[in-house]
Amino acid sequence: MIRLHVQGDLAPGLAVAPTLDQSRYLTQVMRLKAGDDLLAFNGRHGEWRVSVAEVLKKGVVLRSEEQVREQNHGPDLELVVAVVKKARVETIVEKATELGAARVRLVLTHRTNADRLRLDRLDAIAEEAAEQTGRLDVPLVDDPVKLETLLDGWDASRRLMFCDETGGAPAVSALTAAGGDKWAILIGPEGGFSPEEGARLRALTFTTAVSLGPRILRADTAAIAALTLWQAAIGDWER
Numbered sequence: 001m002i003r004l005h006v007q008g009d010l011a012p013g014l015a016v017a018p019t020l021d022q023s024r025y026l027t028q029v030m031r032l033k034a035g036d037d038l039l040a041f042n043g044r045h046g047e048w049r050v051s052v053a054e055v056l057k058k059g060v061v062l063r064s065e066e067q068v069r070e071q072n073h074g075p076d077l078e079l080v081v082a083v084v085k086k087a088r089v090e091t092i093v094e095k096a097t098e099l100g101a102a103r104v105r106l107v108l109t110h111r112t113n114a115d116r117l118r119l120d121r122l123d124a125i126a127e128e129a130a131e132q133t134g135r136l137d138v139p140l141v142d143d144p145v146k147l148e149t150l151l152d153g154w155d156a157s158r159r160l161m162f163c164d165e166t167g168g169a170p171a172v173s174a175l176t177a178a179g180g181d182k183w184a185i186l187i188g189p190e191g192g193f194s195p196e197e198g199a200r201l202r203a204l205t206f207t208t209a210v211s212l213g214p215r216i217l218r219a220d221t222a223a224i225a226a227l228t229l230w231q232a233a234i235g236d237w238e239r
């Protein structure tokens with residue numbers, strides 16, 4: 001069944017207007033016709049069976065029929081990742097969505113070689129991945145900010161899993177020991193964190209420095225590995 005992320009409200013009988021691109025996808029790619037069913041979610045009202053009410057030149061009109069799943073949210077897990085090459089950032093956003101991150105925060109670090117990113121493209125990737133993976137919300141992707149700025153304003157009740165290839169603790173036991181249910185994972189740029197950044201991160205009260213094994217991973221691989229580990233150790237793979 002086709003799953004579509006929509007902006008508008010979902011309630012019995014309510015008309016839903018997908019975007020023009022989504023309308024084209026429904027009629028031209030998927031060949032849906034009036035009366036056909038699909039699933040829709042908006043991050044607020046759960047998942048709904050919706051039907052194609054009308055196919056107009058200016059787009060498709062959908063009608064909400066019945067709720068099939070209550071709204072739910074995954075764990076409160078954010079991914080904080082240094083800006084790397086565009087293609088790798090796109091992979092990271094897609095995989096983070098599949099692996100259940102609630103939000104992706106892009107950061108600029110001392111050794112970031114900022115690639116030009118298109119935030120609208122990253123949002124579209126997150127949306128498509130959420131549709132495909134069956135989640136009922138789409139992670140936010142934030143505009144890049146300086147790592148220092150992010151750390152200055154950090155909510156100390158959110159733990160930070162600092163992925164540190166220069167000597168973090170074994171990840172599973174470190175996460176289990178730290179506990180807590182509000183987390184973020186931090187992944188550095190291809191050149192790694194600078195010594196000053198590493199020192200600051202290790203000194204913060206809310207960080208848990210972890211190792212992802214004896215091999216140096218690319219940022220995208222490290223992000224996927226860290227999300228997997230977190231989910232398996234203390235996330236919703238255990239619930």
Ligand code: SAH
Pocket residue numbers: 162163164165166168186187188189190191192193210211212213214215216217218219222
């Ligand atoms: N400093 C390294 C490369 C950094 S890899 C070098 O140039 O040799 C990019 C990021 O992935 C790192 O900043 C870290 O956050 C994460 N990472 C990669 N391999 C890791 C490992 N084995 N353990 C923990 N984190 C790792």
